[in-house]
Amino acid sequence: MARIDLDLAHSYVPNPRTDEDYALLPLQFTFEDGGAYALLGPSGCGKTTLLNCISGLLRPSHGTIAFDGRDVTVATPQARNIAQVFQFPVIYDTMTVGENLAFPLRNRGVPEAQVRERVGRVAEMLDLSATLDRRASGLAADAKQKISLGRGLVRQDVSAILFDEPLTVIDPQLKWQLRRKLKEIHHEFRLTLIYVTHDQTEALTFADQVVVMSRGKAVQVGPADALFERPAHTFVGHFIGSPGMNFLTGQWRDGAIELAGRRYMPELSPSVEAALREAGSFRIGVRPEYLRLAPESDAQAVPVRVERAQDIGTYWLLTGGVQEAGALAGTLRARLGIEAADLRLGDTAWLSVFNRHTCYYVNEELVP
Incomplete structure (x- = not known):
C-alpha cells in the first residue's frame, strides 16, 4: 500500500481562465497508507476525474501526484501498481470465476500455491466459493461485478485499490452486504481504498474519511459524524442527510x-x-x-x-x-x-x- 499525496488541478480546456473552466480546482490532499476513503458528490463534480488522475488514466493539467514521496505524475497505471474496479464488470467471460480471480496473480508470476490460497480467501469473503468452477459468461450482472471486485482485491502488492461507483449494477439488498464485506476486508488487510460514489449511504458506511466534492472542489473532508454534526459548507449540510439540513x-x-x-x-x-x-x-x-x-x-x-x-x-x-x-x-x-x-x-x-x-x-x- 502507499501514501498518496496530491497537489493538483485539472482542466479539459486549454488555457483555463475562470473556475468554471476547471473540472478539478486546486486541491492539496493526502490519502494515508491503509486508509479507507470515499469521494462523494453529485454527477459532474469531479470525482471520477480525480480518481483517474490518481490511477494514471489521466494526467492532471497542473500539479503533481506522489506515491510514498515518489513523483508519479507522468507514470502509467502499471508503473503506479494500481488496481481499479469500474462501474460495470470488467472480466473474461471465457474464463471461470476462479480463473478470473487468479488472472492478476498469475500474470505477475505469483506461485500457484499462493494463488490458490489468495483466490480461495477472496472468494470466501465475497461468497463466490460455490461458483469458482463456473464459466463467467453465464452469470448475472451483479455476480460478474462481484468478480470484478474480487479481481481488484486479490492482489496484496498494489499501492491502492480504486473503486469507481462499483455497486451501480448490484441489487439493493446485495449492495448492503457488499459494503459490509468491503469494510471487513479493509479492516483485515488494511488496504488503501478510494471509493467514488454519489450515494451518501455507501460513502458514510464504507469510508473512514469522506471527501465531499462540489463543482470540482473538495468542500469538506472528515468522518461521517463530522459531516452530519458540523457541515463545513451549506452544500455539505444539504447533501448529507435525508432530508438535508x-x-x-x-x-x-x-x-x-x-x-x-x-x-x-x-x-x-x-x-x-x-x-x-x-x-x-x-x-x-x-x-x-x-x-x-x-x-x-x-x-x-x-x-x-x-x-x-x-x-x-x-x-x-x-x-x-x-x-x-x-x-x-x-x-x-x-x-x-x-x-x-x-x-x-x-x-x-x-x-x-x-x-x-x-x-x-x-x-x-x-x-x-
Whole structure:
C-alpha cells in the first residue's frame, strides 16, 4: 500500500481562465497508507476525474501526484501498481470465476500455491466459493461485478485499490452486504481504498474519511459524524442527510438574531457572536433530527404553518413554512415522534430551532 499525496488541478480546456473552466480546482490532499476513503458528490463534480488522475488514466493539467514521496505524475497505471474496479464488470467471460480471480496473480508470476490460497480467501469473503468452477459468461450482472471486485482485491502488492461507483449494477439488498464485506476486508488487510460514489449511504458506511466534492472542489473532508454534526459548507449540510439540513436567513440587529420578524437570543460563543455581528446577514442551519415541538412560550422556538405531516413509520416528517409579514420566509422539515400525529394542515407549530446543534454560516461557510 502507499501514501498518496496530491497537489493538483485539472482542466479539459486549454488555457483555463475562470473556475468554471476547471473540472478539478486546486486541491492539496493526502490519502494515508491503509486508509479507507470515499469521494462523494453529485454527477459532474469531479470525482471520477480525480480518481483517474490518481490511477494514471489521466494526467492532471497542473500539479503533481506522489506515491510514498515518489513523483508519479507522468507514470502509467502499471508503473503506479494500481488496481481499479469500474462501474460495470470488467472480466473474461471465457474464463471461470476462479480463473478470473487468479488472472492478476498469475500474470505477475505469483506461485500457484499462493494463488490458490489468495483466490480461495477472496472468494470466501465475497461468497463466490460455490461458483469458482463456473464459466463467467453465464452469470448475472451483479455476480460478474462481484468478480470484478474480487479481481481488484486479490492482489496484496498494489499501492491502492480504486473503486469507481462499483455497486451501480448490484441489487439493493446485495449492495448492503457488499459494503459490509468491503469494510471487513479493509479492516483485515488494511488496504488503501478510494471509493467514488454519489450515494451518501455507501460513502458514510464504507469510508473512514469522506471527501465531499462540489463543482470540482473538495468542500469538506472528515468522518461521517463530522459531516452530519458540523457541515463545513451549506452544500455539505444539504447533501448529507435525508432530508438535508434546514437553512433560514437571519440578521444580526441590536445584539440579537432577527429571524422572520422575531428576535432571538440563543447562547452563542464569543467568536460566533462576533462573526455574526460583523457579517450582519447569515444563514442558520439545523438538522431535521434536532428540531422539536415546543410551547409558544419557548424563547428559542420559531412558528411554522403546517404544510404536511407524513407518517414514515418510524417517525413523522413535518413540513412547515416560516412566515414573515404574511409571506413565506423559509421552510423547515422536522423528524418528530407520535406527537406530530395531531397536527393538521394550516395549524401553527412551534419548533425549537436554536439549540446546541444549530450551525451558523457566513458566505456559505461554517462559523467555527
